[in-house]
Structures are given as C-alpha cells and as structure tokens.
Amino acid sequence: MSNKQILLASRPNGWVEPGNFKLHETDVPEPAKGEMLLQTVYMSVDPYMRGRMNDAKSYVPPFQIGEPLQAGVVAKVIKSNGGKFPEGAYVTGMGLWANYMTTNGAGFQPVDPKLAPLSYYLGILGMPGMTAYVGLKGVAGLKEGEQLFVSAASGAVGQVVGQIGKNMGCHVAGSAGSDDKVAYLKDDLGFDAAFNYKTEDVHKAVRAANPDGIDVYFENVGGPILEAAINNLNFNSRVALCGLISAYNSTLDDMPAGPRNLFVLVGRSVKMQGFIVSNYPELCKEWIGVGAGWLKEGKLKYRESVAEGIENAPQAFIDVLKGNNFGKQVVKLSDA
Amino acid sequence: MSNKQILLASRPNGWVEPGNFKLHETDVPEPAKGEMLLQTVYMSVDPYMRGRMNDAKSYVPPFQIGEPLQAGVVAKVIKSNGGKFPEGAYVTGMGLWANYMTTNGAGFQPVDPKLAPLSYYLGILGMPGMTAYVGLKGVAGLKEGEQLFVSAASGAVGQVVGQIGKNMGCHVAGSAGSDDKVAYLKDDLGFDAAFNYKTEDVHKAVRAANPDGIDVYFENVGGPILEAAINNLNFNSRVALCGLISAYNSTLDDMPAGPRNLFVLVGRSVKMQGFIVSNYPELCKEWIGVGAGWLKEGKLKYRESVAEGIENAPQAFIDVLKGNNFGKQVVKLSDA
Numbered sequence: 009m010s011n012k013q014i015l016l017a018s019r020p021n022g023w024v025e026p027g028n029f030k031l032h033e034t035d036v037p038e039p040a041k042g043e044m045l046l047q048t049v050y051m052s053v054d055p056y057m058r059g060r061m062n063d064a065k066s067y068v069p070p071f072q073i074g075e076p077l078q079a080g081v082v083a084k085v086i087k088s089n090g091g092k093f094p095e096g097a098y099v100t101g102m103g104l105w106a107n108y109m110t111t112n113g114a115g116f117q118p119v120d121p122k123l124a125p126l127s128y129y130l131g132i133l134g135m136p137g138m139t140a141y142v143g144l145k146g147v148a149g150l151k152e153g154e155q156l157f158v159s160a161a162s163g164a165v166g167q168v169v170g171q172i173g174k175n176m177g178c179h180v181a182g183s184a185g186s187d188d189k190v191a192y193l194k195d196d197l198g199f200d201a202a203f204n205y206k207t208e209d210v211h212k213a214v215r216a217a218n219p220d221g222i223d224v225y226f227e228n229v230g231g232p233i234l235e236a237a238i239n240n241l242n243f244n245s246r247v248a249l250c251g252l253i254s255a256y257n258s259t260l261d262d263m264p265a266g267p268r269n270l271f272v273l274v275g276r277s278v279k280m281q282g283f284i285v286s287n288y289p290e291l292c293k294e295w296i297g298v299g300a301g302w303l304k305e306g307k308l309k310y311r312e313s314v315a316e317g318i319e320n321a322p323q324a325f326i327d328v329l330k331g332n333n334f335g336k337q338v339v340k341l342s343d344a
Numbered sequence: 345m346s347n348k349q350i351l352l353a354s355r356p357n358g359w360v361e362p363g364n365f366k367l368h369e370t371d372v373p374e375p376a377k378g379e380m381l382l383q384t385v386y387m388s389v390d391p392y393m394r395g396r397m398n399d400a401k402s403y404v405p406p407f408q409i410g411e412p413l414q415a416g417v418v419a420k421v422i423k424s425n426g427g428k429f430p431e432g433a434y435v436t437g438m439g440l441w442a443n444y445m446t447t448n449g450a451g452f453q454p455v456d457p458k459l460a461p462l463s464y465y466l467g468i469l470g471m472p473g474m475t476a477y478v479g480l481k482g483v484a485g486l487k488e489g490e491q492l493f494v495s496a497a498s499g500a501v502g503q504v505v506g507q508i509g510k511n512m513g514c515h516v517a518g519s520a521g522s523d524d525k526v527a528y529l530k531d532d533l534g535f536d537a538a539f540n541y542k543t544e545d546v547h548k549a550v551r552a553a554n555p556d557g558i559d560v561y562f563e564n565v566g567g568p569i570l571e572a573a574i575n576n577l578n579f580n581s582r583v584a585l586c587g588l589i590s591a592y593n594s595t596l597d598d599m600p601a602g603p604r605n606l607f608v609l610v611g612r613s614v615k616m617q618g619f620i621v622s623n624y625p626e627l628c629k630e631w632i633g634v635g636a637g638w639l640k641e642g643k644l645k646y647r648e649s650v651a652e653g654i655e656n657a658p659q660a661f662i663d664v665l666k667g668n669n670f671g672k673q674v675v676k677l678s679d680a
Binding site (some may be wrong): 059067230234243249250251252255263264266267268269270272273274275276277278279280281282284 | 403591604
C-alpha cells in the first residue's frame with residue numbers, strides 16, 4: 009500500500025501549469041500516539057489556493073515548495089492510535105493533496121454521511137456554501153426582496169448565493185461563462201436573469217439583468233464585470249468582495265486595470281467589503297443547519313464536477329481557475 | 345445697489361475652464377412675505393461641486409445652465425420680511441454664487457461669530473470639518489492609537505482628519521502636493537510623516553510614511569496613491585472613501601485606471617466605504633461642539649486661503665481642483 013501526494017514543484021508566474029506540481033509516491037504514514045490515519049475520500053480544489061501558491065503575506069501561509077499542497081478534504085478514519093475520532097468515522101477539515109495523512113484531529117469536524125452526500129461537505133455544506141451565507145448575511149446584510157447580482161454564478165459559491173437570494177424573495181441576476189451555465193441558472197436554479205459574460209457586452213448585459221439596479225453585489229471575479237456592476241449600484245448598496253479570480257493569475261506586470269468608477273461608491277454611499285469565511289465561525293455553523301434543512305425541503309439544488317484520482321487534481325484545479333468546470337469542483341480519491 | 349452672480353454658462357468636458365462660468369449683474373432681490381434678504385459674507389468652493397457641473401444622476405441634482413451655481417455660504421440677514429432669523433443675524437446654509445439672495449431660511453442655521461471666525465463655518469466647523477469627523481468616526485471607526493493615513497492632507501478636509509487622529513493618539517501620515525504643504529503638515533500640524541506625491545515615488549513613500557501599515561485610510565484623491573495605500577493596508581483596516589478628486593475632471597475616455605490590487609481587500613478583510621456627510625446629521629452636530637472645544641484649547645489649527653470678490657470665485661474653484669490652493673479655499677464677498 010503506497011501513498012500518493014501532489015507536491016508544489018515550483019511557484020507559478022502567471023497562469024498555473026501542470027509543471028508546477030509533482031506526483032510523489034511514499035509509504036502510508038503510521039499514526040503516532042494520539043493520532044489517526046485518514047484516508048481521503050474527496051478533496052476540494054478552490055480558487056483561493058492560487059494565492060497560496062505565491063510566496064506572499066496573506067491570511068494563510070503560502071504552500072511550501074517540495075511539500076504537499078493543502079486542501080479541504082472529507083476523509084475516513086481508518087486507524088486510530090488513541091485519536092480524537094473513532095475508526096470508521098468521517099471527518100472534514102484542512103488536509104493534504106494526498107491519499108493518506110496522519111493528524112491529531114485538530115481543526116477536523118465529524119460529518120454525517122446520512123445528512124448529505126460526503127462531497128457536499130466540501131461544497132454546499134462546506135466552505136463554499138458557508139462563504140455564500142457569510143457574504144450575504146454577515147457582510148452585505150442582504151434583506152428580503154432586494155436586488156442581488158452575483159458573478160461566477162454557477163460556481164461553487166455563486167450557485168448557493170443565488171439560491172439563498174431566491175429563498176429570501178430577492179430579484180437575482182448572475183453572470184457565467186457559457187450558455188449551458190446560463191441555462192442552468194435560469195432553468196434549474198430559478199435566477200430571474202443571467203447572461204454569458206464571454207459573448208455579451210458586459211455593460212449592457214449587467215444593466216439589462218438588473219433593471220432596478222443592484223442592492224447587493226456578490227463579487228467573485230473582478231475585471232470588467234466589477235466596473236459594470238458598480239455603474240448599476242443603488243444608493244446604500246453593498247459589495248461583498250469574496251474573490252477576484254480574474255486577477256489571480258496575473259503577474260505584477262500584466263495585472264488588469266481596476267474599476268475606473270470607484271467614485272460612484274462615494275456618491276451612492278456604497279460599502280465594499282472583503283471577507284474571509286473563517287472569521288465568521290458562528291454564521292458558518294448556522295449555515296450547516298439552514299443549508300441542510302433547505303436541501304431536505306428541496307429549496308436548494310447543487311451541481312458539482314467530480315474528477316477521479318489524485319493524479320487529476322492539478323488539472324481539475326487549473327480548470328477551476330480557467331472556468332472550464334461547471335459547478336463545484338472536487339476530486340474523488342477513494343470510495344467511502 | 346446691484347447683485348452680482350456667477351452663472352453656469354456651459355458644462356465642462358474634462359477640466360473646468362473660466363469659460364464655463366458667466367458673471368451676471370442683476371437687481372438685488374426683494375424678500376417676499378416670510379422671506380429674508382441675505383448678503384453673502386463668505387462662500388465656499390469645494391471639489392464635490394465638480395460633480396454637480398455634470399448632467400448626471402447623483403445624490404444632489406446637477407447645476408443648471410444659465411442659473412447661478414450653489415455653494416455653502418455664511419451670510420448676514422440684512423432685511424427680514426417676517427423671516428425666520430432677525431436682521432443682523434449670521435447664518436450658514438446652501439446659498440448661491442451671488443452677493444445677495446432671498447430665502448425663507450429652510451436649511452439655514454444661525455452661527456455664532458464669537459465662537460469662531462465666520463469663515464470657519466465653511467471649513468473646520470462646517471462641511472469639511474464634519475466630513476473629517478464623520479469619515480473617521482461614523483465610517484471608519486478610528487480607534488485610539490491606530491495607524492492613520494490621509495491623502496490631500498493639507499486640504500480643507502485632510503488637515504482636520506490628521507489633527508483628529510493626532511488628538512486620538514494615532515500615528516498620522518499624509519500626502520500633499522508641494523514641499524510647503526508637507527512642511528506645514530509635519531511642523532505645524534504634528535503629522536508623524538508626510539510626503540510630496542508630485543516629487544516622490546508614491547509606492548515607496550506610502551510605505552515609508554506608514555511603517556506599521558495602515559489601519560484607516562481617509563481617501564480624498566484616488567489614482568496611484570489609492571493603489572499604494574491598498575498595498576499597505578492592515579488586516580481589518582477601513583478605507584473611508586470621501587472623494588476621488590483625481591477622476592473628477594476626466595472624461596469617460598481618459599478616466600484613469602482604478603487600483604489593480606483590490607484583491608488585497610479580500611485577504612485582509614478590508615472595508616471600503618463611500619459616504620455623504622449629510623447622511624450623518626447627529627455626528628455633524630456633535631462635531632461643532634467637539635471642534636469648537638478643540639479650537640479653544642489650541643488642539644486644532646486651521647489654514648485657509650481667502651480669495652476676494654465674486655469675480656474671482658471661478659478661478660478659486662479651479663485652483664482647488666488643481667491643488668493650487670493651500671488649506672481650505674473660501675471666497676470673501678463682503679465685510680461682516
């Protein structure tokens with residue numbers, strides 16, 4: 009039995025490439041006293057990981073060259089040497105791009121495989137779902153019936169943002185990067201309006217999709233959509249800055265220009281706030297209850313892309329950064 | 345006795361020019377029943393007026409072509425036809441670029457010429473001072489001992505921002521557009537650091553002036569200073585967006601690029617908020633008491649530029665937009 013890991017081979021300069029990763033095969037580690045051996049069932053690939061590939065000061069330390077990258081995982085406890093969780097338990101937490109790892113269980117939580125499929129704990133009931141809830145409730149203060157716009161709307165976070173908005177009686181509009189995704193937003197998720205930002209004039213499309221302006225903009229993308237959204241912000245509106253994926257793969261030299269119309273924020277008393285989901289632990293806990301309840305009632309739908317095998321994790325991550333995936337991207341490493 | 349007014353002759357396209365204004369001479373108006381005749385003592389010229397010269401939706405309606413422009417004024421009631429204030433009273437409110445006007449007194453407040461010089465009610469005790477207080481207290485939530493950075497620091501608002509910061513025990517840094525202004529900030533107002541953004545490398549200068557980063561950035565300018573300030577923001581910092589004067593005179597075609605580094609706001613959980621001082625009436629009232637008290641105790645200094653005569657109001661306004669003035673710019677129209 010061997011343990012496959014993905015190491016960071018080199019830091020990307022601009023777009024991430026397969027050569028930035030290295031597959032490494034090693035022995036399955038033995039849990040020390042007080043530790044457990046985890047077998048990864050699913051691992052998550054998320055846009056924020058791009059930032060950790062740089063050697064830059066941020067809210068989480070950078071990945072280290074020659075070491076396995078980290079990822080949110082759902083894993084099974086297959087051996088316990090007096091560890092926190094029993095053998096056979098399923099847990100979620102920050103793990104490694106690896107089939108196996110040992111841990112004392114710090115930062116891991118048990119998950120209930122009967123409440124929802126295991127992969128959901130990396131998506132709609134995990135960090136992306138919590139991010140949607142925190143951004144709308146804790147940061148933007150979305151109110152019933154407001155006008156909500158979300159970019160990357162079919163993504164892991166965006167699809168939850170839009171559905172929370174619909175469940176709160178809001179007018180919900182979204183942008184996505186293919187006609188299939190736009191159809192999914194309108195036909196399956198009940199968005200009031202959606203458009204393909206790759207084929208439409210973004211300024212016209214944002215205006216048409218938000219006929220009564222925007223009270224809350226949930227921002228995942230940046231670039232021209234941000235500028236267009238700012239032009240349509242209402243008085244006292246809020247921008248929840250979740251991510252700016254359009255800039256993640258830029259070098260300092262080719263960084264895209266920022267929005268030229270920030271002065272709109274002054275005259276319309278707009279609040280634009282960046283946030284990190286882990287700073288809102290109470291709301292995160294609250295979301296698991298709210299989200300699981302809505303899933304059970306059929307008030308939440310969820311779409312994910314599943315890649316198979318750790319060898320395919322780097323490409324799955326690159327697909328997320330390029331917008332090639334559809335829904336929340338996870339990688340399946342073993343059967344539950 | 346005649347009444348000189350300045351009318352809006354045409355809307356500027358880009359920079360404001362003298363030809364956008366027209367001097368108009370007319371009769372002194374008679375106050376109707378319930379009205380008063382005001383003689384303007386001082387009128388204010390402020391950057392926000394540039395926005396009102398455009399025909400654009402904003403929080404205040406645009407100036408109308410062929411009509412006198414509006415301005416904050418301090419005026420004397422020289423005739424009352426059963427009006428709200430007695431003859432001889434001094435009042436402040438939104439008046440006209442004119443020597444005389446009639447009003448029923450709506451929106452005007454009496455001012456006390458013994459508490460402070462009359463012109464101060466257009467500056468440190470008026471809208472600019474209130475803007476500083478509202479931005480720091482109501483928007484940014486500045487706390488004792490924090491790291492404060494302000495752009496246009498010797499201007500009407502900036503000089504008050506910095507002194508409030510010093511009175512709260514903060515580390516205060518500022519940028520200004522001449523060596524004289526920088527010397528004034530450091531030597532007279534007690535700023536901990538200040539630099540000339542026209543002659544120094546802005547990115548290096550912002551970093552050097554804020555060695556422990558920035559907890560609160562009070563933004564009056566936009567452009568490269570905003571981008572540099574963002575790079576130096578601390579975790580959980582706040583940006584009070586008061587104005588972005590660098591963009592006010594741009595046309596849609598030559599609008600300067602926005603900050604390329606807004607992603608910093610995500611990872612450092614930054615709040616950037618635009619505001620309008622008139623939305624915080626309680627804090628405005630509070631400032632008059634706090635500011636007058638500090639002036640009396642010598643804990644606030646104040647610098648203004650006084651132009652003489654209504655004929656010179658357009659040039660005084662253009663000087664403010666170009667940064668040629670030093671301190672708060674007012675125009676004196678008559679003796680008190």
